[in-house]
Amino acid sequence: MRKWDNATRDDLLTAVECIKHQFAPDAARNLIEYFHERMEDGDYYDVEVLHLLMKHVFALIVAGKSADQAFGLKAIKGQHNRPDTFARDISAAALVVKQRRKGASWEAAVTDAAEHLGLNNRTVERAFEAYREGVECLPDEQLEQITGDQLPPP
Incomplete structure (x- = not known):
């Protein structure tokens, strides 16, 4: 193998x-x-x-x-190694999508995701902007796998 x-x-x-x-x-x-x-x-x-x-x-x-x-093998000058927030940001974007699919307004979905993850709203908004294309097309089952536990209903 x-x-x-x-x-x-x-x-x-x-x-x-x-x-x-x-x-x-x-x-x-x-x-x-x-x-x-x-x-x-x-x-x-x-x-x-x-x-x-x-x-x-x-x-x-x-x-x-x-x-x-x-290719991503060497850092681009001026960019330093930041803490890895990929998983957190994908989760934030997925939580926003889940809440929107349940009928929550944009503001409520962002606030719910921010509170659930202990982030501020702007961080969640940036995460959603960055990963929107990828998470919006996912079925509910995959969103659930990404986010784990459920948020309260909107």
């Missing part, structure tokens, strides 16, 4: 989003290893995910970043 045989499409998409929004060299190396492993063996790999990754990489290279920076 190869190292990345159990990687799912969701794992790959999560890694790409992680690379796009924060300095995550482990996620970057894992993606590179996954695609290398599959290409070396002549096996199927998710072309759409590779396209998303390369679109991001090419944009950064065109903007003057090095290949290491574009």
